[in-house]
Amino acid sequence: MTRQSGCRCPAPSPGRIIASHGPRVVVEDEQGQRHRCRLSGRKLRAVCGDRAQWRRAADDSECLVTAILPRENALGRPDKRGRVQVIAANLTQLIAVVAPSPPPDLYMLDRYLAAAALLPARALIVLNKAELSGEAAQLRLALKWFTRIGYAVLETSAQTGAGMEAFAEALEPHTSILLGQSGVGKSSLLNRLLPDVSAATAEISAATGEGRHTTVVSVLHHLPRGGDIIDSPGVRDYAPPPVEPVDVARAFIEFGDPAAYCRFSDCMHLREPGCGVREAVESGAVDPRRYESYRRLLRLMRASKWGHS
Ligand SMILES: Nc1nc2c(ncn2[C@@H]2O[C@H](COP(=O)(O)OP(=O)(O)O)[C@@H](O)[C@H]2O)c(=O)[nH]1
Ligand SMILES: [Mg+2]
Ligand SMILES: [Zn+2]
Known part of the structure; x- marks a missing residue:
């Protein structure tokens, strides 16, 4: 003993x-x-x-x-007072859901992908409402850039069920969380994957003493095909957690190769001479919109009370 x-x-x-x-x-x-x-x-x-x-x-x-026990990683967001509030831990995959409606915000998508890169966790982009083929055409075209730089993109329709097999397969080996603007279909996708999700959520919420307020409790669900998914109400207007300005470039995965050609090892890819990233933007190897997104996120991190400049 x-x-x-x-x-x-x-x-x-x-x-x-x-x-x-x-x-x-x-x-x-x-x-x-x-x-x-x-x-x-x-x-x-x-x-x-x-x-x-x-x-x-x-x-x-x-x-x-x-x-x-010590965490592999933790997804956080700043609260009203600027402190980091942890939403979920030990994630292996972040799923960024986009859709033709409401109007997609690619800068927000960049921020979800940045959060995945910094966690680090795998990122998967899901284009939902894909059955709206006319409306989805433009977004599908925009997503080609993301495929080109190495992101996995899947198309689904929570309405018709199209693409759900491949989606379930992509979830199988992972602990995932769904991120995306309100209205893109996160709850609908979850319902397709787990038809009894509301009952399961209510039961688990009751065990935390929050039976009536199921919308405030985060729940980890086991998926029938394998894998876990965390359904969290805390990610609605998700903004990435505080990062040092130097980390922002790391979050844009396609900057890695051209940054090797920057004259200065601490280049922020702004106005420095001999910047490989800016040259790549000029030659068309890096999407100018993504570069602009990088500058916006950098400004945001510097201006916010959580950023360190
Ligand atoms: N046309 C279409 N509508 C969808 C699809 N998935 C969800 N919706 C609709 O989009 C709206 C928002 O869906 P919801 O799941 O609540 O989105 P959430 O805010 O991301 O959880 C609802 O009216 C859904 O019926 C889809 O694949 N196709
Ligand atoms: Mg929802
Ligand atoms: Zn540079």
Whole structure:
């Protein structure tokens, strides 16, 4: 016996956070059993996707999360006070959903992809409402640039079900999160993947004591074909987390090769002489819109209270 004879506390075992609402969480153990838990200790913070240690309290009255294991990565967003609020942890894939309506915002798409590059996690672009072929034509053309620089693009229709097989396959080996402007069809896609998603969400939310307010609880769902998806209300107007201005260039993956030709190793690709990235923009190898997007994001990071200039 390694435990002290006076303590009747059961030993902690490993689990994963599948729902969180403040100090109330739901942990799934290694056998797939779910336990309603309280975070022990004021400093503990847990989000969906976290790996945790948990145990029953000595009097068996409740379960306690005693530790959060180190995170592989964490997706965060600045809150109103400029502090980073973590939305989900241990993600391997960010899915940026775009659609012909509402009018697509490619600068926002760049920011989702930037967040994926910095996490780091795989990025997948999903063009939903693809059955609206006329309206989708222009967006499809714009997305060719993203394919060219190495991003995976899938077309789906949550309405007709087209493309859902390939989408489910792309989700299989990953823990993913859906990002995208309001109205692009994130909830509809999730419903296609998991027809009983609202029932599952309500059940898990009830376990966190938030039964009625299912829209405020983040939930990790297991997909029938394999893979997990985190459904979080916290990503509606998602903006990428604070990054150092030098990190912004890293978030634009196609700048990597031309940046090797910059005269200065700390080139910010703005007005410096001998800039490989600006030359690539002039020669057409880098999309001028993406370069403009880089400058906008850099300005945003410098102006924001979270940026460091
Ligand atoms: N035509 C079409 N409409 C869709 C498709 N997917 C979702 N919608 C509609 O788009 C609107 C917004 O969808 P919703 O799933 O709520 O988007 P969310 O805000 O991203 O969660 C709803 O009226 C859906 O019925 C699709 O593939 N094709
Ligand atoms: Mg929605
Ligand atoms: Zn440069």
